[in-house]
Amino acid sequence: xxxxxxxxxxxxxxxxxxxxxxxxxxxxxxxxxxxxxxxxxxxxxxxxxxxxxxxxxxxxxxxxxxxxxxxxxxxxxxxxxxxxxxxxxxxxxxxxxxxxxxxxxxxxxxxxxxxxxxxxxxxxxxxxxxxxxxxxxxxxxxxxxxxxxxxxxxxxxxxxxxxxxxxxxxxxxxxxxxxxxxxxxxxxxxxxxxxxxxxxxxxxxxxxxxxxxxxxxxxxxxxxxxxxxxxxxxxxxxxxxxxxxxxxxxxxxxxxxxxxxxxxxxxxxxxxxxxxxxxxxxxxxxxxxxxxxxxxxxxxxxxxxxxxxxxxx
Amino acid sequence: xxxxxxxxxxxxxxxxxxxxxxxxxxxxxxxxxxxxxxxxxxxxxxxxxxxxxxxxxxxxxxxxxxxxxxxxxxxxxxxxxxxxxxxxxxxxxxxxxxxxxxxxxxxxxxxxxxxxxxxxxxxxxxxxxxxxxxxxxxxxxxxxxxxxxxxxxxxxxxxxxxxxxxxxxxxxxxxxxxxxxxxxxxxxxxxxxxxxxxxxxxxxxxxxxxxxxxxxxxxxxxxxxxxxxxxxxxxxxxxxxxxxxxxxxxxxxxxxxxxxxxxxxxxxxxxxxxxxxxxxxxxxxxxxxxxxxxxxxxxxxxxxxxxxxxxxxxxxxxxxxxxxx
Numbered sequence: 001x002x003x004x005x006x007x008x009x010x011x012x013x014x015x016x017x018x019x020x021x022x023x024x025x026x027x028x029x030x031x032x033x034x035x036x037x038x039x040x041x042x043x044x045x046x047x048x049x050x051x052x053x054x055x056x057x058x059x060x061x062x063x064x065x066x067x068x069x070x071x072x073x074x075x076x077x078x079x080x081x082x083x084x085x086x087x088x089x090x091x092x093x094x095x096x097x098x099x100x101x102x103x104x105x106x107x108x109x110x111x112x113x114x115x116x117x118x119x120x121x122x123x124x125x126x127x128x129x130x131x132x133x134x135x136x137x138x139x140x141x142x143x144x145x146x147x148x149x150x151x152x153x154x155x156x157x158x159x160x161x162x163x164x165x166x167x168x169x170x171x172x173x174x175x176x177x178x179x180x181x182x183x184x185x186x187x188x189x190x191x192x193x194x195x196x197x198x199x200x201x202x203x204x205x206x207x208x209x210x211x212x213x214x215x216x217x218x219x220x221x222x223x224x225x226x227x228x229x230x231x232x233x234x235x236x237x238x239x240x241x242x243x244x245x246x247x248x249x250x251x252x253x254x255x256x257x258x259x260x261x262x263x264x265x266x267x268x269x270x271x272x273x274x275x276x277x278x279x280x281x282x283x284x285x286x287x288x289x290x291x292x293x294x295x296x297x298x299x300x301x302x303x304x305x306x307x308x309x310x311x312x313x
Numbered sequence: 314x315x316x317x318x319x320x321x322x323x324x325x326x327x328x329x330x331x332x333x334x335x336x337x338x339x340x341x342x343x344x345x346x347x348x349x350x351x352x353x354x355x356x357x358x359x360x361x362x363x364x365x366x367x368x369x370x371x372x373x374x375x376x377x378x379x380x381x382x383x384x385x386x387x388x389x390x391x392x393x394x395x396x397x398x399x400x401x402x403x404x405x406x407x408x409x410x411x412x413x414x415x416x417x418x419x420x421x422x423x424x425x426x427x428x429x430x431x432x433x434x435x436x437x438x439x440x441x442x443x444x445x446x447x448x449x450x451x452x453x454x455x456x457x458x459x460x461x462x463x464x465x466x467x468x469x470x471x472x473x474x475x476x477x478x479x480x481x482x483x484x485x486x487x488x489x490x491x492x493x494x495x496x497x498x499x500x501x502x503x504x505x506x507x508x509x510x511x512x513x514x515x516x517x518x519x520x521x522x523x524x525x526x527x528x529x530x531x532x533x534x535x536x537x538x539x540x541x542x543x544x545x546x547x548x549x550x551x552x553x554x555x556x557x558x559x560x561x562x563x564x565x566x567x568x569x570x571x572x573x574x575x576x577x578x579x580x581x582x583x584x585x586x587x588x589x590x591x592x593x594x595x596x597x598x599x600x601x602x603x604x605x606x607x608x609x610x611x612x613x614x615x616x617x618x619x620x621x622x623x624x625x626x627x628x629x630x631x632x633x634x635x636x637x638x
Contacts (some may be wrong), residue, residue, distance in 0.1 A: 030432025
């Protein structure tokens with residue numbers, strides 16, 4: 001078993017522990033609004049972060065993108081500060097949990113509007129194509145977003161313009177609070193194929209198979225053109241934290257199965273527990289540092305204010 | 314009764330009385346709406362009249378426009394007015410223009426219920442107040458209730474008329490309590506409400522800003538300044554007569570609004586009053602809006618962004634000195 005795989009296990013746990021610490025901060029009233037936790041998609045996030053190249057690719061994500069931003073390599077302390085509305089956040093607290101922008105890490109943006117990140121990734125793909133750097137755009141979105149016009153239009157556009165764009169659909173079965181089965185016609189891969197996209201599906205609970213699928217999809221996008229990958233994930237909390245609860249922090253099917261597979265492959269349990277402990281320590285340290293930073297000051301707005309004349313104050 | 318309960322009561326009443334009324338939106342049926350406004354409707358009226366949709370605003374707003382053109386009376390929930398960005402063609406070009414293009418032959422009894430308002434840390438794409446933007450589009454009626462009684466009464470009026478209505482519920486007001494007549498009497502459009510009478514200055518405010526205006530007016534009264542607070546209730550049609558009559562009495566106008574700093578509702582009211590009442594004004598009309606930026610996320614930045622009572626008091630005092638800045 002190579003060390004990269006164990007490192008991936010640790011990264012998954014880092015994301016889960018990061019989200020748990022964010023949830024604690026939310027419960028303590030230290031998060032300005034609601035947070036949409038990415039617990040349940042850790043394995044998918046980490047594999048995308050691994051196979052995407054921050055130097056030439058750009059990933060865009062949904063409102064539920066803490067884990068994806070971290071997996072792409074965004075600075076965890078800056079991410080945490082942004083979520084907590086602190087000085088030194090990615091955008092100094094202007095943007096917040098749903099609008100994480102870390103282009104330096106290849107994570108272009110997450111988005112407050114369901115599906116809106118998908119055409120943006122097409123733009124990143126167009127830039128990469130124009131620059132002839134063999135780069136890709138990677139649009140990560142949910143089964144809910146799959147029914148947005150912007151997403152369907154982008155599928156057509158990507159094929160028409162032969163964009164190096166990878167559509168990654170995280171299927172967690174729930175569109176906000178409506179079950180995907182009540183809101184979706186047909187099958188996602190068939191839908192993608194009808195646009196002439198190369199399409200595959202994978203389950204993030206099978207780390208190895210999922211890793212191969214992500215690798216293949218990214219490579220295809222880079223060399224052949226637009227592609228589609230549906231990854232089955234879970235949503236271990238509600239639409240937002242505090243709403244309802246599935247597995248919570250204790251049981252995330254994909255990470256648990258990843259761990260079992262590692263043990264079955266001969267990795268000693270003590271290596272796993274050490275990885276979990278390190279992840280927990282790192283995540284809690286990052287959140288603690290973020291939480292001890294000063295609240296973002298109203299001064300952050302000043303550079304953005306234009307006088308429109310006649311305003312009071 | 315809270316504003317949520319008043320809206321919920323009005324929907325129950327109207328759906329009971331008129332089978333053509335249907336509700337459409339995301340998470341509104343089984344879940345009762347993310348703000349609980351449609352709670353219990355599916356149980357009482359069934360899934361054929363209370364319809365959960367995919368996250369496909371263009372499709373379901375457009376479907377509602379078409380349904381309104383062909384006999385149904387849809388009340389659609391657009392979860393946040395920010396999401397109008399997703400489906401703006403259906404609002405701007407389809408809903409707003411169909412009656413005009415048919416020279417009145419087509420009726421369009423459509424209500425788009427949506428939310429507005431900052432103050433809960435929801436960030437730039439879930440906090441906007443776009444009533445002025447909608448009101449600038451010919452063909453749309455725009456409603457911003459600030460009390461439970463007005464919310465119920467205006468919603469009933471909105472469902473009754475044959476024009477498309479954008480009905481804007483402020484997220485910060487859902488829990489506000491108020492006395493409401495059990496019958497939920499209808500509130501006609503284009504009739505402003507005097508929220509407080511006074512003689513020195515007229516403060517026009519809508520939605521949650523009414524509360525800010527009232528708090529400021531109370532503090533100003535302690536300092537001997539008598540402020541009249543007017544809630545237009547409908548942004549369009551606007552009851553300019555009531556506002557003008559108040560300015561005739563006070564000679565001063567401040568518009569307090571959470572909407573656009575530039576080209577928004579506040580500017581529209583000031584332009585109208587300046588034109589109509591120029592000779593009566595004792596000070597230049599002023600507006601107080603958030604700065605011309607998106608809504609920031611961080612707590613103190615968002616608090617700074619929203620106009621507050623202290624800001625109102627400061628401007629009113631300046632205006633009372635007769636200094637036009």
